[in-house]
Amino acid sequence: MGLSTSTLPFKERIAKAASDQFAHGSIAKAQDVQYDKRETARAELGHWEDWRKLGQSIRQHVLNYLPDYLEEFSDNVDKRGGNVFFAQTTEEANDFILDIIKQQKGQHVVKSKSMVTSELGLDEKIDALPDVSVLETDLAEFILEEDDWDEPSHIVFPAIHKNRDQVQEIFKKIGYQGDNDPKRMARFARKYLREQFLAADIGITGCNFAIADSGLINLDTNEGNADLADSIPKTQIVVMGMERLVPSMKEAEILDNMLARSAVGQKLTTYVTFEGQKTAQESDGPENFYVVILDNNRSRALGTEFQEILQCIRCGACLNVCPVYRQIGGHGYGSLYPGPVGAVLSPILGGYEQFGELPYASSLCAACTETCPVLIPLHNLLIKHREVETDRLKMMHGFNDFQMRVVGMGTRSPFMFKMALRFKHFGLGPWTHHRPVTATNFFAYNGAMITNGPGMVGGWTDVRDLPAPPKHHDDFRVWFKQHKKGGNPQ
Amino acid sequence: MKVSIFTTCMMDLMFPQVGQDMVEVLERLGCTVDVPSNQICCGQPTFNSGYVKASWSVMHNQIDALSAIDCDYIVCPAGSCTAILKEYPQLLVDDPTDPNGTYMKQAKILSAKIYEFSQFIWRVLGIADCGATLTDTATYHRSCHMTRLLGERETPFWLLQHVKGLEMRHLPGIQYCCGFGGTFSVKEHEISELMVTSKVQHIEETGAHILISCDPGCLMNIGGRFNRLGKAIKIMHLAQVLNHDVDESRIKKVSEVAAPAPAPFP
Numbered sequence: 001m002g003l004s005t006s007t008l009p010f011k012e013r014i015a016k017a018a019s020d021q022f023a024h025g026s027i028a029k030a031q032d033v034q035y036d037k038r039e040t041a042r043a044e045l046g047h048w049e050d051w052r053k054l055g056q057s058i059r060q061h062v063l064n065y066l067p068d069y070l071e072e073f074s075d076n077v078d079k080r081g082g083n084v085f086f087a088q089t090t091e092e093a094n095d096f097i098l099d100i101i102k103q104q105k106g107q108h109v110v111k112s113k114s115m116v117t118s119e120l121g122l123d124e125k126i127d128a129l130p131d132v133s134v135l136e137t138d139l140a141e142f143i144l145e146e147d148d149w150d151e152p153s154h155i156v157f158p159a160i161h162k163n164r165d166q167v168q169e170i171f172k173k174i175g176y177q178g179d180n181d182p183k184r185m186a187r188f189a190r191k192y193l194r195e196q197f198l199a200a201d202i203g204i205t206g207c208n209f210a211i212a213d214s215g216l217i218n219l220d221t222n223e224g225n226a227d228l229a230d231s232i233p234k235t236q237i238v239v240m241g242m243e244r245l246v247p248s249m250k251e252a253e254i255l256d257n258m259l260a261r262s263a264v265g266q267k268l269t270t271y272v273t274f275e276g277q278k279t280a281q282e283s284d285g286p287e288n289f290y291v292v293i294l295d296n297n298r299s300r301a302l303g304t305e306f307q308e309i310l311q312c313i314r315c316g317a318c319l320n321v322c323p324v325y326r327q328i329g330g331h332g333y334g335s336l337y338p339g340p341v342g343a344v345l346s347p348i349l350g351g352y353e354q355f356g357e358l359p360y361a362s363s364l365c366a367a368c369t370e371t372c373p374v375l376i377p378l379h380n381l382l383i384k385h386r387e388v389e390t391d392r393l394k395m396m397h398g399f400n401d402f403q404m405r406v407v408g409m410g411t412r413s414p415f416m417f418k419m420a421l422r423f424k425h426f427g428l429g430p431w432t433h434h435r436p437v438t439a440t441n442f443f444a445y446n447g448a449m450i451t452n453g454p455g456m457v458g459g460w461t462d463v464r465d466l467p468a469p470p471k472h473h474d475d476f477r478v479w480f481k482q483h484k485k486g487g488n489p490q
Numbered sequence: 491m492k493v494s495i496f497t498t499c500m501m502d503l504m505f506p507q508v509g510q511d512m513v514e515v516l517e518r519l520g521c522t523v524d525v526p527s528n529q530i531c532c533g534q535p536t537f538n539s540g541y542v543k544a545s546w547s548v549m550h551n552q553i554d555a556l557s558a559i560d561c562d563y564i565v566c567p568a569g570s571c572t573a574i575l576k577e578y579p580q581l582l583v584d585d586p587t588d589p590n591g592t593y594m595k596q597a598k599i600l601s602a603k604i605y606e607f608s609q610f611i612w613r614v615l616g617i618a619d620c621g622a623t624l625t626d627t628a629t630y631h632r633s634c635h636m637t638r639l640l641g642e643r644e645t646p647f648w649l650l651q652h653v654k655g656l657e658m659r660h661l662p663g664i665q666y667c668c669g670f671g672g673t674f675s676v677k678e679h680e681i682s683e684l685m686v687t688s689k690v691q692h693i694e695e696t697g698a699h700i701l702i703s704c705d706p707g708c709l710m711n712i713g714g715r716f717n718r719l720g721k722a723i724k725i726m727h728l729a730q731v732l733n734h735d736v737d738e739s740r741i742k743k744v745s746e747v748a749a750p751a752p753a754p755f756p
Binding site: 327 | 497502525544638667673684688709721722723727730
C-alpha cells in the first residue's frame, strides 16, 4: 500500500467518492455521532482551551529537543535489553523488519493497528514471504484485510466507509453465518482472532507515545488487541514515526487523555498500556523487543514553517469535523493520511508532485484548526503549502495562473478596480441571461443570471448560477456619492 | 462617531443593496459614515491561493486606502474580510517589501479599529434592537471565517432575536462550511458542489423562507445553488433585515434588554 492509496487522478477520485452513496452516508453519520461524543468528553474534562495549550507546549518542546529525546529513549530501550533501529526510508525499515522475521523463523505475524506500518506497505511485504502469514487484529483493519486488503479511509476508524451489511458480506467469506448485528459480528471476529493470537510468534504494534526516560512505549486501544500482540508472541516489533516521543509518563498521561477524548469521545481508551522489553522481574512481555523509528521525510518539516504538523497525535478529530472529508471520504484524498492533517502531511512525506493537489482540497473553513487538541494551525499550513507551490516551486501554469495574476492586479490597483466596476456588467453581458429567479431579493439584479460563464466564472457556473453584476450607475459607491450630497433617487 | 465602510470587493462588484442598507442602519444609529475611495479587497483571493507575494501589494493598497480617511471605527459587511484585516499584522510579518515597518504600524491600527457589522452594532454601539420588523420565518447561516477566525459566534443571533415578527429556525449542520471558500468554489467546484448541495438540504429542512447571513460570499454561493436547482429562497444579508420596516421609537440599547444567552457550541 504505502502512502499513496490510489492510482487514479485527483478529479477522478473525487468523482468516484461523490458517487459512492454508501460511504457518503456512513461518513456523515459517523461524523455527527463523533461530534456529540467528542464535545461532551471535552466539556467533562473542563478548561479545554488550557489543556490544548498544555498539549501544544508538550509537543513543541519535544520537537525542539527531538534529537535529545530520541537518544534518551534509544539508550533506555538498550538498557532494558531491547533494540532500536533508526530507519531513514521505508525501504530500510521494511528490510530490517523482514530480516527479524526471518531470523526468528516467524510464521504467524499478528499486527495491531499502526499507521506507520501502512505507510511502509509492510503487510504486502510480509505476505510475500514464503510460509509466513500476517493478520491485522484491529477489528476495522481486520475487516479491510478480509475485504482483499481494501484501503483504509480514516486514521482512527479505517473502515468508516463500510456499513454493517458490507461487513456481514465480508465475514461470510471466512465462515460467518449470522446476521448484520454488530455484536454478533464482533463476537465472531473475536473468536477468530483469538485463535490466531495463540499461534502467533511475532507481534507488530504501532506506538502512540514513546516514553524517553523509561524506554517504554504507550499504546491506546479499545479492543485489547495490542496487548495480546505484545504479550503472547516472543518477539515484538514496534514501528513508530520519529516524532512520537514524550519526555516521561507524566506527559503521556496528559496526551492519552486528550487523545481519547478527541479521537473517540472517551475519557480514556479501554486499554492504556505501557510496555517494553521483558525484564527479569516481569512474568510476561516480549523476550525480543525491537523499535523501528521511521523518518521517511518527517525531518523535512523540522525547523521549517511546517514543523507544527509534527505535533499531531493522530486523533483524527480534524477528519471528523472536516466538511470536505465528509463529502469525499478518505479515499478521495488518495493518501493514507486523509483529511486536513493528511493534506498538510502528505506533500511533506510524499512530495508535491504526487500530493500537491491536497492542500487545495479545502475551503479553509478552519474547523480543523478549531478542533485540534494540540493547536496545530492546520488551515494556515494548507495556505503555506499553496504558497510553496505557487510562489516558490512555480507549479501553477497557463490560463489558471494568468487569471490569478489578473485578480492580483485588479485587487491592488484602484485604477483597474474602478475600471472593472464600470465595465463589469457589460463585460459579462454575453453570458448573462434572463431566467427564472428562485433565489430572490438583493441576490438577483434585474432578474439576470449567468449560467455558463467564461474562465474562472465557468468553475462557478458549473455548479450554481451567478447573479449578473449591476450596471455601474446602480453600484454602491455611486449611490453613496449621491447619498452624501443629500438624498438618493429612490 | 466617525465610521469608515470597508466595502469589500464583492459588495462593490455585486451587491450594492447590502452597502446601502448598512449605511442607512449605521446613520440611523448615530454614525457619520464615509467610504474611502481607493479601497479594493482584503487580499484573500490571491493570498489563500498561495500568491503571497502578489498579496502584499494588495494589502498595502488596502492599508493606504483605509488609512486615508480619519475615523473611529471601520465597519465591514463581511465576517471573512473583517477577520483577514484583523490578521494583517500576522500576515505582514514576513513582508520584505515593508523594511521600515510603515505598513505594519498602520496594519496594527486598522486591525484594532475594524469590526464586522453585527458585532459593531452590539458590542461597540451597544444597540440590541434596531427597531426592525420582518414577519416571516428565517434561518441563519453562520460563516466559518466569522465564527472561527474572527471569533464572533453570537452578535447576529442576538440582533435577530430583537427583530419583530421574525421566527428564527435552527439550521442543522450549522457548523459545516457551505462550500464557498473563495477561489475554492471555482478551482475545486466538484467538491464545492457536494458541500453546497448538502447546505441547501439542511436549509430546506428548516422550512424557513429566508436565509440570513453576515457574509455575502456564502450567500452568493448558497443562493446561486438554490437558483440553479430552481428552489425558492429569499436571500438576505443581516443589514437588510435590520433595515426592514424600521420603527425608530423601538430602538433599544443592550443595557435595556435582558442579557442574551451565550451561543452554544457549535
